[in-house]
Amino acid sequence: MPELPDLEVFAANLEKRFKHKTLERLKAWVIKKLNVSEKELRDQLQGRKLFAVKREGKTLQLHFEGGNVLGLHLMLHGELKTFKHEEELKHPIISLCFKDADGFALTDFQKAATPTFNPPSSDVPDALSDEMSxxxxxxxxxxxxxxxxxxxxxxxxxxxxxxxxxxxxxxxxxxxxxxxxxxxxxxxxxxxxxxxxxxxxxxxxxxxxxxxxxxxxxxxxxxxxxxxxxxxxxxxxxxxxxxxxxxxxxxxxxxxxxx
DNA sequence: TAGAATGTTACAGG
DNA sequence: CCCTGTAACATTCT
Missing domain, CATH: 1.10.8.50 (Helicase, Ruva Protein; domain 3)
Structure with missing residues (x-):
């Protein structure tokens, strides 16, 4: 749902809440559009600290200790939801639980929102990048x-x-x-x-x-x-x-x- | 209550 | 083959 300015604010707010927190558990509820297996995501990201959240185009990118990145595209109706118990989530796509914090999930009733492990960098300039001349x-x-x-x-x-x-x-x-x-x-x-x-x-x-x-x-x-x-x-x-x-x-x- | 919803992609037609 | 426009995706909200 959100556009660029909202995503930029969400990225900052995710950092506020989860920066330096350790990812304890990750669950992929909808794997159809994920580019790697849930197991690989868990192996690569669980136990790692989140150290930055950036916006790239219309995606959010979660940078983890160790150099791996989880990209999230919200598409038309995706939403970020914090939760205490993940069973309560409606239409979850992927959920992340952090040590000493709430968890948050990407949800989308249309199942179109997409997580991507280590999204490839793009040659297309971001609207707010220096390349956008x-x-x-x-x-x-x-x-x-x-x-x-x-x-x-x-x-x-x-x-x-x-x-x-x-x-x-x-x-x-x-x-x-x-x-x-x-x-x-x-x-x-x-x-x-x-x-x-x-x-x-x-x-x-x-x-x-x-x-x-x-x-x-x-x-x-x-x-x-x-x-x-x-x-x-x-x-x-x-x-x-x-x-x-x-x-x-x-x-x-x-x-x-x-x- | 039928239609619209801040996105993307496959496909059709030129 | 390149360029452009349209429909579908699945569900919720108004």
């Missing part, structure tokens, strides 16, 4: 006829931006989400580039401030146009709705359509 954005936009929103959300091109923040970023940049990627003028691409970084970072700070130490939930308080309940943009223009790539998209006529 203006020249890179110019290059990929020039290459495609897809609507710009579709491109921003394409995880094979930029990692981390989802449906909600694609709308938010494009409204901030005053670019219509339906704009033909290659038709966007250079000056506008520059605006877009800077807004990706500043908007996401601002959102992380705001959500972080509002979340205390939560690991789940959605804070939509800071969204400006994405959401059925939002009728007007902050500048008082009517919010319009359409579907792009099968996903609801919110925009206003303040956003210029390039085609």
């Amino acid at each position: 203006l020249s890179y954005l110019e290059r990929i936009l020039a290459k495609t006829k897809k609507p710009v929103k579709t491109l921003l959300m394409d995880q094979h091109v930029i990692r981390g931006i989802g449906n909600t923040y694609a709308d938010e970023i494009l409204w901030a940049a005053r670019i219509s989400p339906m704009s033909l990627s290659k038709a966007i003028p250079k000056a506008k691409v520059k605006d877009l580039y800077h807004l990706i970084g500043t908007l996401l970072r601002k959102e992380i700070a705001q959500i972080g401030g509002a979340m205390s130490d939560q690991l789940s939930g959605e804070i939509k308080d800071f969204l400006k146009i994405h959401g059925a309940h939002i009728k007007e943009s902050p500048t008082g223009k009517k919010v319009q709705v359409t579907k792009i790539g099968g996903r609801k998209s919110y925009f206003t006529d303040e956003q210029e359509l390039f085609q």
